[in-house]
Amino acid sequence: MSDSNQSLPYNDSDEKSILLYAGKLNGHTLKEIASFDIESARTSTHSKGFFGQALEEFYFYIKNNNIAAPDFINVGMELKSTPMKKTKGKGIVSKERLVLSIIDYMTINQLEFEGSFKKKNGKLLIVFYQSNNDVQYYDQKILKVVHWTYPPEDLRIIEEDWNTISKMVTEGRSHELSERFTHYLGACTKGMGHERDYREQPNSDIPARQRALSLKSSYVNKIFRESTQEEYTGVFTSEALIENKVGAFQSVFSNRDWTDDNFESFVLKAFDKFIGMKCSDIEKEIGISLNVASKSYRSQLTLNMMGIKTKKAKEFVDSDIEMKTIFLKPNNTSQESMSFSYFDYIELTKQTWETSDFCEVLDKRFFFPVFQRPKKNGDVVFKGAFFWSMPYLDMCEAKIVWEDTLEKIKMSDIDNLITSKQNRVAHVRPHARNSKDTCMAPNGQYYMKKCFWFNRNYISDIVKNSGILNKNQQSNLTDLY
DNA sequence: GCATGATCATGC
């Protein structure tokens, strides 16, 4: 180690020295700052892979390795690069999840979080660059270099995620893994999904698709957003924030100690005392007054029950939890279907199921607060809340709807998309401001904007299976019927 | 009563 140290432009046993050197990347491109021969360099405008390799090789001079040790082995720091993209509404956001290490199904259950994940990925040096497919990877601008260590409360959630993934592997359910069961850390697919991308797994004969641990895009956004520049090194760090800054959204942990062993049960406990209460009484109990007429009334009330005064809960934003309120009729079935974002007919035909917006949203963890009008014309009551991930078989049903929609759009058969009677899980229906709110199809004609919906009955089933109805029956028995 | 087509209301 000390031999090669002589020739490095930084001291690889001194974290400060590495950070000082890394800080010089800020605002530059690899061509400007790394020392490699552009003439003989590989070319690709798809920066993925090439950018990271060039950064390691021609800037930090790290030998390519696949060993389970951090890149800066003497200081226990892992080097990562990740693309960011510009969006219309949200500014610069993460383009994709940040992939960490491959999950070895055969050995993960012999490992401990501390000795494996934390050791290899507990401390990161992340180089954020602006993704741009019009120019070479070495011409893409570096936006920020962040020295990242996880705040303890985040690390705890990550450890839970790691345990969730490890447990599924141990149970012989590696083939069911997806990103939708976890919060910050995800098990993302690695490879194109061909036969060669499948691996053996313990306690099951079913081959499981190769997956890697990754930080979800939502968490990458958090890192990008919340790190502030350290004057001395020019590198951004999270430390200033931990001490005295408050993020844009309020944490669910505000004013409450996290003594439970589980993030979700901690969240759910906040709701216990409101179960069975009328909305108006909940407002009184909390000491707030919301606009009952607002369509987001129950959503706002839910946040307030968690003690959140802002528009969103920080941990929900950082883990991309999809919160949607459910409204039940007196007979315990859902009042309405559930809409998702409208789709652009032409864009949809360019996607595959795996890259589709619909699949992406279904791969999220959901949070459902449930309200009910217990009897006709009665006051609305809070029934409870629960977290949910879409079961694998239901995902397959949704895929059928998506694929059917794709085919029919291609054949200009847009008036005959799947209805709620034709599929157990989802259907397609208009979702527009009015009938003039249209979108162009591949045939050049304009059709009213539509989106995928969860069937009303499917939502009823989700609620039934959640168990929350039985849970409150006791306390509500006199009120309800 | 419910599915389906259509639209509302808020916030960014």
Place this chain on the structure above:
DNA sequence: GCATGATCATGC
């Protein structure tokens, strides 16, 4: 101005 979450209204 528009996406988004949510709900209305008609007709079978």
